[in-house]
Amino acid sequence: MSSNQPFLALSCVSFLVSSPALAHDDPRADEQPKKDVIVNGERIKQADDVKLVAPLVNLPKSIVVLPSDVIEQTGSNSLQDALRTVPGITFGAAEGGNPIGDRPFIRGFDSQGSIYVDGVRSLGSQTREVFDTDQIEVVRGSDSTLGGRGSAGGTLNIISKLPVADKFGRISASYGEADYKRFTGDVNLALADHIGFRIAGVYHNQDVAGRDAIHQRRWGVAPSLTIGLGTPTRLIASYYHLESHELPDSGIPYLYTIGNAPGTGNILSQPAIGNVALINGRTGYVPRTNFYGLTDRDFRDATDDEAMLRVEHDFGTLTIRNTTRFNHSDQSYIYTQPDDSQGNVYGTAAVNPTTGAAAARGDVLTGGLVWRRGNTRYGYTDGLIDQTDLYGQFKTGSIEHSIAVGTEFAWEQARRGTFVESTGATITPRCDTSTIARYYCTSLFTPNPNDPWVNYTSDTSTTPTPIVKGLPNTETQNDATTQAVYGFDSITIVPRVIVNLGARYDRFSSVLRPAVAAGAEAIRLRRVDGLFNWQAGLVLKPTRETSVYASYATAATPPNSLLGEGREDNALPTTATAANLQLLDDLKPQKTKTYEVGAKASLAHERLQLQAAAFETKIDNARVTSDSGTTTFIGKSRIRGIELTASGTILPGWTVFGGYTYLDPVILDGGQTILTAAAVTQTVGGVTTTLRPAATIAVPSVNTGKQLPQTVRNSFTATTNVTLLKRFQLGGTAIYNDRQYGGYADNRSYTQTATTGPVLNAATRVLYRSVPSYWRFDLRGSVELTPQLELSVNAQNVTDKVYFNQAYASHYASIAPGRTVFGTLSLKL
Template sequence: MPTTTSRSIAQGASTLAIGCIGLFSAFPAMAQDQQAQGKGGEGQNLGGVTVTDTAIEEGSYKVERMASPKATAPLLDTPKSITVISRQVLEDTNSTTLTEALRTVPGITMGAGEGGNPLGDRPFIRGADSQASTYLDGVRDIAAQTRETFDVEAIEVTKGSDSVTNGSGNGGGSINIVSKAPETKRFAKVEGSLGNADYKRVTVDINQPLSDFVGVRINGMFHDQGVAGRDAIWQKRWGIAPSIKFGLNGPTSLELDWYHMHSTELPDSGIPYATTISNQTATNALTAPLPTTPFTTAQGNTITRSRGAFYGLADRDFRTTNNDALTARFEHNFDSGLKLRNTMRYTNTTQEYIYTQPDDSQGNVYNTGTVWRRANTRYSKQTGFVDQVDLSGKFNTGSIKHSFAGAVEYSWQSSGYGSFVSNAATGTALSTGSTISPRCNATTLAQYYCTSAATPNSNDAWASTVSDTSATPAAIQRSAPASMTLANSSTVSASLFDTISITDQLMINLGGRYDRYSTNVSAAVAAPYTASRSWQNRTDDIFTYQAGLIFKPVPNGSFYISTGSSAVPPGSFLGQGSEDNAVASTTIDPNTLKVQKTTSYEVGTKWSLLHDQLALSLDLFQTRTTNARYTDSTGVVAFIGEKRVRGVEFGFSGNVTPQWSIFGGYTYMPSKVLNAGYTVTTTTVGTGANAVTYTASAPAALTGHAFPNTPTNSFTLFTSYKVTPKFTLGGGAIYMGRVYGGFSDSRTAGPNGVVTITKTRAVYVPDYWRFDANASYQINSVIGLRVSALNITNKLYYDQAYATHYAHQAAGRTVIGTLSIKY
């Protein structure tokens, strides 16, 4: 399978390269046309870059307004915590993926994938998994994937409850990706990058008005790299995004675009935790990943893990993703100021992978200095269609001004996923030693089911066999269609938003949304797949709201107070994220499920200073989630979980001086799980006729602790300074506080319902500072050079913490040189 996907990458790269040759051929004529238009000393605006006779002025870090058609006011007058990552920030920070871009925003962490949670972008905002709260141009985009930025104009991060804007979603926040579109100005930009760890990247962005009526734009990308500080791992992808717009300058327009990206990689799940609760020596322990310093095992042996230690298998592991999106957007601006927009989009995403998780569930790292190579596998497909109609405008009722936006929407989504097995007819799992105990011994090491914790070999000759104990070869196969979990959903919704200006100093922001959400889920049929497939059905009517009061003592400053709600109906993730409110189960009546609800409260202030060049914001917030789902050891579902996050956030973006730009902020976010349900414990004392069994329950281990993936403190600062009109220096600093992956304990039940806790354990990744640096030199109005040094101190740190087993180790120092050509 890796051979096939590599061939697909090569073919895709060739296609992109041929297309680029054709595009390059248009550059000279375009350049001459540009020069002719630029005579007389007038600058040309090239997509946020102003070209003059003497220099190129880069775009600003400060954004005035969200691109969403549901935004009824500028950011200054919107009573929510919103961070917009502009195109300029993406370029200056060398952010080529959504994950890299979100590292610039404090208060966001990236969660790890495992088991039923598919690989892909998994941002946590204010303690909540926002994997299924990601949108593309205001339309839900829940398919599990790793998103690129080559066709991205900006990324809008809204924090707090936001279902009212885009539909079902968690209370932490949402992410809206704004894609590039044809513009009225002609320009072309090609960038080529080389770096250490075999880093290679080419991007093309060409915008060409064919007339005053028609314009086209095409973006392309090819990317190929290893990962600094990690052995064996590689990533390859290519993408293309052409678009055409009719009515380029008129009040009526139709835009058509297609987005395609293909990616393949050798995935890395990271490093196992050093101990398990069964072999920890302390009663209360904090467990970090296996260190690179000497580590003593239970047998008294000292092992030292190399920084690049990769526990996967290069000849088995792979991940391949294909994304396609077709969009048609019609827009008309009426003379009265009303704007009507209709967006239709069809999406199709496929993903398949086998990746090794370094599993220490049986204590192998500490006991014997070995790691079990657990195989996580999946093949999946997700399709979706949405039609959204937006109407926005302004009107007055006497002296009161209204800025409104209304929308109606219909969406349909379908997904299915299965696994890779050694026998599709019987559903036999891949031969990885999962049925052998103890998990790691001389036999399993010889079969490469396990490997050394200190010096793993990614080129071990593991072979797929019909079972763990057989030597008979078996091809890796997709599981039978009946073994797939299938789901589909449809949503009909209507929303209305209004910013009401009572006076120039006092405004009210109101919004409401109604969703009728229906889902149908069919759990996998067990082997030998003779049973008929059964379906679970559920329909929910959901209302969410937002309300805010804004006071503006001066035109460039505001104070606000607001509240909002969000809702996650059962089954809404469709198996495309980590869902604690799933419908697919043979033991749960879907009618007993509840909608998970979150309410947010926020008070804050926003200021636009230094002649509207610098934006500052400060807010205090609380989010509280109820109906968090909990399933006890008997399979009984209860909705007694309750979570709370309180905190304060400070943000800044823009120019301090005409030469000095800054972007970033600080978040203080202590969190607490108020109620994680109860854990039932059964303990048998004695043997034979003297055996006595006690059963008792007590609060779950997570109760009273911080949220997983929620640092108390986080800080980001990215800055650039124009030393001369042509030479710019910049850099960045990221601080991330300690992040917990999960909590567990050992407990016994005694008489009279008494539960005794003997050990507690928290897995975590340590806090860290990371520093970046960059420099650019504009040789002339066409050619520029840029050097970016990411993690310049080569800090060893972890950027994802999973609840058990492992944490993901981030890349080491990566230095990238880029040549940029602009016309």
């Protein structure tokens, strides 16, 4: 990429800003200082998703709308950054087959595959920007009726910036700590009568405060055109491009494994940060800055292209809309997981071996080392989705209907592979003299990300070789098609009683072409699922501004729902054995249902919206191991919780956004774990005799009864902004998240001897991999220098709190940036 390319977006915007068409005053811009943050009620536009068929205050769902005002005021520069202001949303790390990308958990359920852009599913795993985001709609609860497959805990709908009937422009430039540089532009023009054009752009370049070596570079542009603004027939075309280059953050390793955790009982294994003592008594200090990756190896490159064509026509009180959207995303990366799997962080012995093969290898068992496990991936996703909707209002006698009916046809494809590299994975234990010399292992306390790492043809070879992509036969491809029909109706029986109904049927077909050995015949595994989901709710309105409701909704997650673009609890088998072919037929969609009651109120002339909800969500048919050691579909989980949210204007010039969430997330049935007692043999005169054959036993999974991973019981956020003397603004954000668990393990075992039969040894240790709770505080101040020029300063994580924002199931946890202060100069035109 040439050095000029990253500025393409802003150069386009700058050209348009200079247009004489912007000489007019921007009515919307003039209103910005006194604009209310209103997220419900009739004073704001309807949600962009036409399937939400009533004003949000009249919908029997817990819905949070994150407006662009809050995104801008908090200095958010990514989807994850923006969603930190919404209570009850946590984030999972890349793990196992899960690629790097946005992985939000809503109400305790992974919603990575339930992210939509302008009402259309956006499948590819990516780190999304917000420069082209008008608002983010968070619909909580089982939601397959609204969005289709998945959506067990809820959905995210990102609404893009599209042309409107105003003329305005805004350019912002930010600079701050850790060489933070960000430039954004947003221009809306009237090209002719009823023709609007809008273009948004971004250039972002920063290191990460408090972290060694980490950097993020990206640029993007998003033009859009509307023909027919203000007329009954409208054509909308939009395009979005984002290109990213970064050194991905590898976080901090957990201290213990189940094999070396000291003591007995329940043991917390937290990231090895601060003062750390090892198994041999040696102590050291691990600062937040420690980065265990390698600048000579690690990278992440990603692009995302999205194009939308939408046609709308109004006839009477009804509108017909057709939306066609094409998505293409690709990414390639090698990133380090600082791995604790061999006990190399804390250590497994007080002294290193001095005799035998272990001594000859130079095995290091006393801890203080981190294996640099290189996780790799390259691939792409393509999607072509067409949705047709008929929506609007009509009456049958005295009964009012607000309806949406529609169809969806989708084709999606994902293909992925891995790079060929040597990282010491074939050497046990991972850290010895040779692996340390090759920088496969590094110091827990003083890692050097600039170590001169070299790739070899194998872990023991001395022949350097470049890192290359795997051969085509080692790649995996998933194809999927969806045909769906749906309908929604908000029925106002009398002004104070509203019934909300919805139903959707999906036919989801996926085909998996797994990796095969060189020269082997390609395998094609196909699965088809029919999914019927529905929702029903009753809304009672004591007054026009208040409502209480009760609702029921379902969701279904079919096998291979994410096409390998996320963590697949219910993946298709990858080999064509007889057992796997039977499993292919036996697979079942995971089923989720949510019961919810709540209340909503719009106060101060609908400028302050309050919402409360209590709910229970159950998931059935979870894929687990049976007592016979085979796959079965009996797993169950349950989440109960309450949600309190507030958003809008408390007093003129004083806005608030945030709330509190309490969750009680429990794994009711995690299935079984199979333990094996090794065979007992005896060798006499060169002849081996089996005294006792291997034996197995099924025991309840360690997960049963535990808190669902990636969830927190208590979370709280509050963002506020106060306007003083019409020119000055002060604000800030407070965030609290409770302890988060990544995964569990215990040390139960099944053993036998020549003289005794198999014996089940009860667990003496249960390991909880977790990250501690935290408070985070942000501050913001701004001054309007002129009616067109504003200067603001954001201080994120103002107390420089050391905390972790993602818990991996094992190995490591992601650490959050340190204090980041940056100033922004914004020009309105």
